[in-house]
Amino acid sequence: MTRREFGQHCGLARALELVGERWAMLIIRELLVRPCRYTDLIEGLPGIPTNMLSTRLKELEQAGIVERRIASAPQRGVVYAVTEHGRSLEPALIALAVWGNTRLNEQQPTDLVPPSSLVISMRARFNREAAGGMSAVWEIRVPETVLHAVVTDGQLTAGIGPAPSKPDLVVTVPGEVVPTFRNVLEAIAAGKVELTGRRSLAGAFTRVFTPQQQALSVSARTV
Amino acid sequence: MTRREFGQHCGLARALELVGERWAMLIIRELLVRPCRYTDLIEGLPGIPTNMLSTRLKELEQAGIVERRIASAPQRGVVYAVTEHGRSLEPALIALAVWGNTRLNEQQPTDLVPPSSLVISMRARFNREAAGGMSAVWEIRVPETVLHAVVTDGQLTAGIGPAPSKPDLVVTVPGEVVPTFRNVLEAIAAGKVELTGRRSLAGAFTRVFTPQQQALSVSARTV
DNA sequence: CCGAATCCGCAGTGATACTG
DNA sequence: CAGTATCACTGCGGATTCGG
Numbered sequence: 001m002t003r004r005e006f007g008q009h010c011g012l013a014r015a016l017e018l019v020g021e022r023w024a025m026l027i028i029r030e031l032l033v034r035p036c037r038y039t040d041l042i043e044g045l046p047g048i049p050t051n052m053l054s055t056r057l058k059e060l061e062q063a064g065i066v067e068r069r070i071a072s073a074p075q076r077g078v079v080y081a082v083t084e085h086g087r088s089l090e091p092a093l094i095a096l097a098v099w100g101n102t103r104l105n106e107q108q109p110t111d112l113v114p115p116s117s118l119v120i121s122m123r124a125r126f127n128r129e130a131a132g133g134m135s136a137v138w139e140i141r142v143p144e145t146v147l148h149a150v151v152t153d154g155q156l157t158a159g160i161g162p163a164p165s166k167p168d169l170v171v172t173v174p175g176e177v178v179p180t181f182r183n184v185l186e187a188i189a190a191g192k193v194e195l196t197g198r199r200s201l202a203g204a205f206t207r208v209f210t211p212q213q214q215a216l217s218v219s220a221r222t223v
Numbered sequence: 224m225t226r227r228e229f230g231q232h233c234g235l236a237r238a239l240e241l242v243g244e245r246w247a248m249l250i251i252r253e254l255l256v257r258p259c260r261y262t263d264l265i266e267g268l269p270g271i272p273t274n275m276l277s278t279r280l281k282e283l284e285q286a287g288i289v290e291r292r293i294a295s296a297p298q299r300g301v302v303y304a305v306t307e308h309g310r311s312l313e314p315a316l317i318a319l320a321v322w323g324n325t326r327l328n329e330q331q332p333t334d335l336v337p338p339s340s341l342v343i344s345m346r347a348r349f350n351r352e353a354a355g356g357m358s359a360v361w362e363i364r365v366p367e368t369v370l371h372a373v374v375t376d377g378q379l380t381a382g383i384g385p386a387p388s389k390p391d392l393v394v395t396v397p398g399e400v401v402p403t404f405r406n407v408l409e410a411i412a413a414g415k416v417e418l419t420g421r422r423s424l425a426g427a428f429t430r431v432f433t434p435q436q437q438a439l440s441v442s443a444r445t446v
Numbered sequence: 447c448c449g450a451a452t453c454c455g456c457a458g459t460g461a462t463a464c465t466g
Numbered sequence: 467c468a469g470t471a472t473c474a475c476t477g478c479g480g481a482t483t484c485g486g
Contacts, residue, residue, distance in 0.1 A: 003457065003479075007270050009403065010340035011347075012252055012316060020243070022459075029235055038468050047230050049460050054469060077467060088325070092318035095234060099315045100238030102308075117233035124234075176236030180232065226460080226476075245478070261449050272479050277450055300448060 015092070018063050023048055024056055025093060028082065031066060032090055033116040034160055035081035060168055065089070094124045104180075108164050113179050117144045121181035122149055122158040125209045131156065134208070136201055139167040142179040151208060169197040171205070185209065238315070239324055241286050248316060251305065254289060255313055256339040257383055258304035267337055299394050299404055300400070319348045327403075338368045338383050344404035345372055345381040348432045354379065357431070359424055362390035363404040374431060392420040394428070408432065 006013040019025055026067070030036050030044045041053055047052065057080060060066035065086035073078045082089075097120050132156045139162055140147040148163040149156065172194040173179065177187050187193050188202055195202055227244070229236040232395075244249055246268065253259050257262045264276055280303060283289035288309035294302045320343050341363075354377045362385055363370040371386040372379065395417040396402065400410045410416050411425055418425055 006249065007250075007334050007395065009327065009334040009341065009401075010343075011254075011320040011322070011324035012340065012343065013249060013323070014327050015319045016248060018323070018326060020245070020248070022243070025239060025243070026231075026236060027231065029233075047460090049462090050469070051461095051471080052459065055458095078469090085325075089322055092315065092322045095315035095318040096238045097234040099234070100236070100241070101234035102311070103241060104232065104234055104237050111230050111232040114230045117235065120233075134427055160359045178232075210326065221259055262447085270479085272448070272481090274452080274480095275478065278477095301450095 006195070017200075018065065019060075019089065020058070021056065023052055024060065025047060025096070027053070027056055027060065028065065028086060028089060029093060029097075029120060030116050030138070031080060031082045032087065032093065033119045035069070035076060035079050037071075037075075037079055041080065044116055046112065090123075094120060097121070098124050101182075115147065118142075118145070118147055118179065118181050118184075119158050119160060121135045122133065122147070122209060123156065125181070125211050126156045126158075127208055127211050128154065130207045130210070134204070136169070136204065137163050137165055138201065138205055139163040139170045140184065141170065141172045142177070142184065143173075143175045149205075149209075167197060169199065169201040169205070171195060181209075183213060232353050241288065242283075242312065244279065244282070246275055248319070250276070250279055250283065251288065251309060251312060252320075252343060253337075253339050254287060254303060254305045255316065256342045258292070258302050260294075260302055264303070267339055269335065280446065283309070313346075313411065317343060320344070320425060325444075338370065341365075341368070341370055341402065341404050341407075342381050342383060345370070346379065346433060348404070348434050349379045349381075350431055350434050351377060352435060353430045353433070357427065359427060360386050360388055360390045361393070361424065361428055362386040362393045363407065364393065364395045365400070365407065366396075366398045367404070372428075390420060390429070392418060392422065392424040394418060394425065404432075 005017055008124065020027065026045055027041060030041055036044065036052070042048065045053070057066060062080070063066055064083055067081050067083045069079045069081060071077055097117075101121070131151050134155050134202065135152050136150075138149045140149070146159070146162050147158070147160060148167070149158045149164075150163065171184075173184055173187050174192060174194075177183050177192065185206055188206055193202075228240055230358075242251065244311065249268055250264060253264055259267065261276070265271065265273065268276070280289060280291070284291055287306055290304050290306045292302045292304060294300055320340075324344070354374050356377050358375050359373075361372045363372070369385050370381070370382070370383060371390070372381045373386065394407075396407055396410050397415060397417075400406050400415065408429055411429055
């Protein structure tokens with residue numbers, strides 16, 4: 001067993017061998033939100049050593065999780081993206097993020113809030129039932145960052161940047177709010193945001209991004 | 224930012240800070256299946272250095288994920304168990320294991336199959352709908368290991384060891400089958416197992432532990 | 447026997463500088 | 467922009483030892 005293998009025929013151990021190294025999941029988080037150039041990744045992962053990023057990208061490419069593309073016409077250069085197999089990690093990554101969020105309030109957020117983290121939060125909290133057959137385009141502006149959420153026939157597309165089409169509602173969050181996604185929802189509820197467009201879609205936003213109470217997946221009582 | 228922190232206010236990063244270190248998730252896997260003594264953990268995690276186990280247990284206890292109990296009358300000594308908060312990691316751990324399982328068939332299983340991994344597989348594959356209001360007690364015997372699955376009113380309790388009450392059906396898997404849970408299901412389907420008890424519950428077992436096709440949780444298309 | 451603590455060598459990591 | 471190169475550091479693996 002080479003150093004990084006666990007020597008167990010177990011799905012969890014295998015997953016950890018593939019994406020359990022330091023920074024790997026955070027790199028995948030960035031790429032699940034959007035394809036990135038090398039410098040985008042460095043910006044989204046402050047503090048990551050460049051040699052580490054380079055090493056991880058190679059390993060993840062080797063593992064078939066990440067793909068290295070040579071971008072064509074408009075922006076030439078290298079672009080990294082998740083493969084289909086990498087995208088299938090999203091549920092697990094979201095499950096981890098949801099769990100970690102319950103432990104996040106313990107610390108005061110002197111740390112920065114990465115935009116990709118907000119997008120993951122939106123995807124994590126998306127309530128399929130509440131979205132029903134709805135269609136709407138939101139644009140969320142927090143200081144330094146613009147996000148969008150598009151619901152089309154109950155399907156969510158959430159990402160970084162301005163809305164791809166004219167937004168039905170633009171929500172501008174004031175600078176004094178620490179830009180957690182929960183704080184954004186609170187600010188909306190408290191009327192502390194600026195709304196431009198169909199203001200009635202503010203309530204819908206809150207409903208669509210408030211998950212229903214979910215039962216624990218498995219009774220795991222030990223006898 | 225101390226070495227092991229990422230300096231990001233992000234649920235995923237926080238989760239990785241708490242349980243992202245080497246061996247941590249595997250220790251939690253063992254404890255999610257049953258409370259363990261120090262030596263149980265060493266046995267379930269072959270290759271783990273004892274100092275590492277000791278260190279991780281302290282960290283996880285510090286983080287409120289694991290609890291150190293002094294066992295009373297029957298078996299005295301120290302017993303480790305997950306706290307309620309640690310138990311809430313199960314969905315994320317299972318999601319990772321499910322993903323890793325898709326990458327498991329690539330390698331031939333010269334590695335051992337930890338019993339706890341089989342229990343996690345059962346919990347991961349449990350089909351709530353198929354279980355309906357059913358009640359049944361199964362005991363699965365693979366070489367070296369005995370497992371049990373109890374379904375009571377559609378609720379699953381799966382663990383290591385013989386069934387806590389008289390099993391309705393005992394499934395004995397022959398030694399030549401590599402004891403993956405999928406292989407166990409295949410062996411049942413192929414009639415390669417020995418059945419003792421209500422043989423009709425063999426088909427029910429397969430149905431209860433075959434998950435329904437699940438849609439991807441979020442459309443994550445980038446625009 | 448259980449539940450560790452201690453020591454050492456090395457691989458993985460972090461920080462910075464540098465280059466095609 | 468997209469990485470290498472270098473080097474110090476520390477977490478990890480492996481073994482041994484130690485106290486209840």
